[in-house]
Amino acid sequence: AQKVTQAQTExxxxxxxxxxxxxxxxxxxxxxxLFWYKQPPSGELVFLIRRNSxxxxxxxxxxxxxxxxxxxxxxxxxxxASQVVDSAVYxxxxxxxxxxxxxxxxxxxxxxxxx
Amino acid sequence: DVKVTQSSRYLVKxxxxxxxxxxxxxxDHENMFWxxxxxxxxxxxxxxxxxxxxxxxxxxxxxxxxxxEKKERFSLILESASTNQTSMYLCASRTVDNEKLFFGSGTxxxxx
Numbered sequence: 001a002q003k004v005t006q007a008q009t010e011x012x013x014x015x016x017x018x019x020x021x022x023x024x025x026x027x028x029x030x031x032x033x034l035f036w037y038k039q040p041p042s043g044e045l046v047f048l049i050r051r052n053s054x055x056x057x058x059x060x061x062x063x064x065x066x067x068x069x070x071x072x073x074x075x076x077x078x079x080x081a082s083q084v085v086d087s088a089v090y091x092x093x094x095x096x097x098x099x100x101x102x103x104x105x106x107x108x109x110x111x112x113x114x115x
Numbered sequence: 116d117v118k119v120t121q122s123s124r125y126l127v128k129x130x131x132x133x134x135x136x137x138x139x140x141x142x143d144h145e146n147m148f149w150x151x152x153x154x155x156x157x158x159x160x161x162x163x164x165x166x167x168x169x170x171x172x173x174x175x176x177x178x179x180x181x182x183x184e185k186k187e188r189f190s191l192i193l194e195s196a197s198t199n200q201t202s203m204y205l206c207a208s209r210t211v212d213n214e215k216l217f218f219g220s221g222t223x224x225x226x227x
Protein backbone atom coordinates (compact mmCIF):
# COMPACT_ATOMS: atom_id res chain seq x y z
CA ALA A 1 0.00 0.00 0.00
CA GLN A 2 1.11 3.53 -0.66
CA LYS A 3 1.77 5.89 2.18
CA VAL A 4 3.23 9.38 2.60
CA THR A 5 4.47 10.60 5.96
CA GLN A 6 5.16 14.21 6.79
CA ALA A 7 6.30 13.98 10.38
CA GLN A 8 6.51 17.74 10.93
CA THR A 9 3.03 19.03 11.66
CA GLU A 10 4.02 22.65 12.09
CA UNK A 11 7.27 24.62 11.75
CA UNK A 12 8.06 28.22 12.59
CA UNK A 13 11.20 29.99 11.45
CA UNK A 14 12.32 33.57 11.29
CA UNK A 15 12.46 35.21 7.91
CA UNK A 16 15.68 34.63 5.96
CA UNK A 17 16.36 31.32 7.70
CA UNK A 18 16.58 28.12 5.68
CA UNK A 19 13.99 25.45 6.38
CA UNK A 20 13.61 21.83 5.29
CA UNK A 21 10.30 20.00 5.09
CA UNK A 22 10.56 16.23 5.35
CA UNK A 23 8.66 13.67 3.31
CA UNK A 24 8.99 9.91 3.62
CA UNK A 25 7.05 7.59 1.35
CA UNK A 26 6.20 3.91 1.04
CA UNK A 27 5.35 2.06 -2.14
CA UNK A 28 5.86 -1.39 -3.58
CA UNK A 29 6.00 -0.02 -7.11
CA UNK A 30 9.33 0.52 -8.83
CA UNK A 31 7.86 3.24 -11.00
CA UNK A 32 6.15 6.14 -9.31
CA UNK A 33 5.89 9.91 -9.09
CA LEU A 34 6.43 12.22 -6.16
CA PHE A 35 4.96 15.71 -5.86
CA TRP A 36 5.02 18.76 -3.67
CA TYR A 37 2.08 21.17 -3.44
CA LYS A 38 1.70 24.46 -1.64
CA GLN A 39 -1.56 25.63 -0.07
CA PRO A 40 -1.36 29.33 0.80
CA PRO A 41 -3.89 30.97 3.14
CA SER A 42 -6.16 31.61 0.16
CA GLY A 43 -6.75 27.84 0.06
CA GLU A 44 -6.08 26.77 -3.53
CA LEU A 45 -3.38 24.13 -3.86
CA VAL A 46 -0.53 25.04 -6.17
CA PHE A 47 1.75 22.52 -7.87
CA LEU A 48 5.45 22.94 -7.10
CA ILE A 49 7.27 19.94 -8.52
CA ARG A 50 6.94 16.41 -9.90
CA ARG A 51 9.76 13.87 -9.76
CA ASN A 52 9.72 10.37 -11.22
CA SER A 53 11.33 7.43 -9.48
CA UNK A 54 14.09 7.07 -12.07
CA UNK A 55 15.37 10.58 -11.67
CA UNK A 56 17.29 11.04 -8.44
CA UNK A 57 18.92 14.28 -9.40
CA UNK A 58 18.29 17.08 -7.00
CA UNK A 59 16.32 19.98 -8.36
CA UNK A 60 16.68 23.67 -7.66
CA UNK A 61 14.20 26.36 -8.60
CA UNK A 62 15.13 29.76 -7.23
CA UNK A 63 15.01 29.53 -3.44
CA UNK A 64 13.39 26.09 -3.57
CA UNK A 65 15.29 22.83 -3.77
CA UNK A 66 14.33 19.18 -3.54
CA UNK A 67 16.39 16.22 -2.41
CA UNK A 68 15.15 12.83 -3.63
CA UNK A 69 16.83 9.77 -2.09
CA UNK A 70 15.45 6.35 -2.99
CA UNK A 71 17.72 4.66 -0.45
CA UNK A 72 15.84 6.33 2.39
CA UNK A 73 12.50 6.73 0.53
CA UNK A 74 12.60 10.45 1.13
CA UNK A 75 11.77 13.50 -0.94
CA UNK A 76 12.64 16.52 1.16
CA UNK A 77 11.96 20.14 0.30
CA UNK A 78 14.21 23.03 1.33
CA UNK A 79 13.41 26.72 1.20
CA UNK A 80 16.50 28.90 1.32
CA ALA A 81 16.32 32.42 2.73
CA SER A 82 12.67 32.04 3.63
CA GLN A 83 10.20 34.87 3.15
CA VAL A 84 6.87 35.65 4.77
CA VAL A 85 5.12 34.75 1.50
CA ASP A 86 6.36 31.19 1.94
CA SER A 87 3.96 30.77 4.86
CA ALA A 88 1.58 28.02 3.81
CA VAL A 89 0.73 24.39 4.24
CA TYR A 90 2.95 22.15 2.13
CA UNK A 91 1.87 18.70 0.99
CA UNK A 92 3.96 15.85 -0.33
CA UNK A 93 2.17 13.32 -2.56
CA UNK A 94 2.81 9.97 -4.24
CA UNK A 95 1.33 8.35 -7.34
CA UNK A 96 1.97 5.23 -9.37
CA UNK A 97 3.39 6.09 -12.76
CA UNK A 98 1.51 3.52 -14.78
CA UNK A 99 -2.17 3.71 -15.48
CA UNK A 100 -4.91 5.82 -14.04
CA UNK A 101 -4.38 5.69 -10.34
CA UNK A 102 -4.94 7.63 -7.24
CA UNK A 103 -2.64 10.21 -5.76
CA UNK A 104 -1.99 9.87 -2.05
CA UNK A 105 -1.15 12.95 0.02
CA UNK A 106 0.66 13.32 3.30
CA UNK A 107 -0.99 15.20 6.15
CA UNK A 108 0.88 18.37 5.34
CA UNK A 109 3.31 20.63 7.16
CA UNK A 110 2.16 24.08 8.18
CA UNK A 111 5.04 26.52 7.77
CA UNK A 112 5.07 29.88 9.54
CA UNK A 113 7.66 32.42 8.46
CA UNK A 114 7.95 35.07 11.14
CA UNK A 115 8.97 38.59 10.15
CA ASP B 116 -6.24 30.03 -18.33
CA VAL B 117 -6.90 26.46 -17.27
CA LYS B 118 -9.53 26.06 -14.67
CA VAL B 119 -11.24 23.70 -12.24
CA THR B 120 -14.42 25.28 -10.97
CA GLN B 121 -16.35 24.20 -7.91
CA SER B 122 -19.88 25.49 -7.87
CA SER B 123 -19.97 26.78 -4.29
CA ARG B 124 -17.30 28.20 -2.01
CA TYR B 125 -19.43 27.80 1.12
CA LEU B 126 -22.42 25.56 1.71
CA VAL B 127 -24.58 24.98 4.79
CA LYS B 128 -26.88 21.97 4.91
CA UNK B 129 -29.03 20.14 7.44
CA UNK B 130 -28.47 16.60 8.65
CA UNK B 131 -30.21 14.13 6.38
CA UNK B 132 -30.27 16.37 3.32
CA UNK B 133 -29.02 15.14 -0.03
CA UNK B 134 -26.09 17.31 -1.09
CA UNK B 135 -24.56 17.76 -4.52
CA UNK B 136 -21.09 19.21 -4.96
CA UNK B 137 -20.29 20.07 -8.55
CA UNK B 138 -16.93 20.31 -10.24
CA UNK B 139 -16.21 21.35 -13.81
CA UNK B 140 -12.87 21.43 -15.63
CA UNK B 141 -12.15 23.05 -18.96
CA UNK B 142 -8.90 21.23 -19.80
CA ASP B 143 -10.31 18.06 -21.38
CA HIS B 144 -8.67 16.01 -18.63
CA GLU B 145 -9.46 12.32 -18.35
CA ASN B 146 -8.94 11.95 -14.62
CA MET B 147 -10.90 13.74 -11.91
CA PHE B 148 -10.71 13.45 -8.14
CA TRP B 149 -12.61 14.37 -5.01
CA UNK B 150 -10.70 14.89 -1.76
CA UNK B 151 -11.74 16.11 1.63
CA UNK B 152 -9.40 18.13 3.78
CA UNK B 153 -9.62 18.14 7.57
CA UNK B 154 -7.24 19.70 10.09
CA UNK B 155 -4.51 17.29 11.05
CA UNK B 156 -5.61 14.70 8.49
CA UNK B 157 -4.42 16.29 5.26
CA UNK B 158 -6.13 15.42 2.00
CA UNK B 159 -7.99 12.13 1.86
CA UNK B 160 -9.24 10.69 -1.39
CA UNK B 161 -12.96 10.00 -1.54
CA UNK B 162 -13.47 8.92 -5.16
CA UNK B 163 -11.76 9.32 -8.49
CA UNK B 164 -12.78 8.86 -12.08
CA UNK B 165 -10.46 7.96 -14.93
CA UNK B 166 -13.04 8.38 -17.68
CA UNK B 167 -16.66 9.19 -18.35
CA UNK B 168 -18.99 6.90 -16.39
CA UNK B 169 -15.98 5.25 -14.73
CA UNK B 170 -15.29 5.62 -11.02
CA UNK B 171 -13.09 4.12 -8.36
CA UNK B 172 -13.33 4.28 -4.60
CA UNK B 173 -10.65 6.14 -2.77
CA UNK B 174 -9.72 5.71 0.86
CA UNK B 175 -12.90 7.07 2.46
CA UNK B 176 -15.88 6.47 0.12
CA UNK B 177 -18.44 5.64 2.80
CA UNK B 178 -21.39 8.00 2.78
CA UNK B 179 -20.52 9.38 -0.64
CA UNK B 180 -21.25 8.60 -4.27
CA UNK B 181 -20.14 10.23 -7.51
CA UNK B 182 -21.36 10.82 -11.00
CA UNK B 183 -19.45 11.47 -14.20
CA GLU B 184 -21.82 11.67 -17.14
CA LYS B 185 -19.69 14.10 -19.12
CA LYS B 186 -15.93 14.39 -19.30
CA GLU B 187 -15.79 17.87 -17.92
CA ARG B 188 -18.06 17.38 -14.91
CA PHE B 189 -17.56 15.28 -11.78
CA SER B 190 -20.20 15.44 -9.06
CA LEU B 191 -19.88 14.35 -5.45
CA ILE B 192 -23.11 13.31 -3.76
CA LEU B 193 -23.80 13.01 -0.07
CA GLU B 194 -26.90 10.83 0.00
CA SER B 195 -27.85 11.78 3.56
CA ALA B 196 -25.55 14.41 5.00
CA SER B 197 -24.21 13.91 8.51
CA THR B 198 -22.34 16.24 10.83
CA ASN B 199 -19.10 14.27 10.40
CA GLN B 200 -19.15 15.22 6.75
CA THR B 201 -18.52 18.84 7.64
CA SER B 202 -15.28 19.50 5.82
CA MET B 203 -13.46 21.26 3.00
CA TYR B 204 -14.01 19.41 -0.27
CA LEU B 205 -11.48 19.73 -3.03
CA CYS B 206 -11.91 18.70 -6.64
CA ALA B 207 -8.95 18.12 -8.95
CA SER B 208 -8.23 16.96 -12.49
CA ARG B 209 -5.23 15.78 -14.49
CA THR B 210 -4.23 14.17 -17.78
CA VAL B 211 -3.48 10.44 -17.91
CA ASP B 212 0.28 10.92 -18.15
CA ASN B 213 0.32 11.67 -14.43
CA GLU B 214 1.21 15.27 -14.79
CA LYS B 215 0.28 17.63 -12.05
CA LEU B 216 -3.14 17.91 -10.50
CA PHE B 217 -5.11 21.08 -11.03
CA PHE B 218 -7.24 21.93 -8.04
CA GLY B 219 -10.42 23.89 -7.59
CA SER B 220 -10.66 26.46 -4.84
CA GLY B 221 -12.66 24.14 -2.61
CA THR B 222 -16.13 23.98 -1.06
CA UNK B 223 -16.42 24.43 2.69
CA UNK B 224 -19.42 22.33 3.65
CA UNK B 225 -21.05 22.67 7.04
CA UNK B 226 -23.66 20.11 8.05
CA UNK B 227 -25.79 21.24 10.98
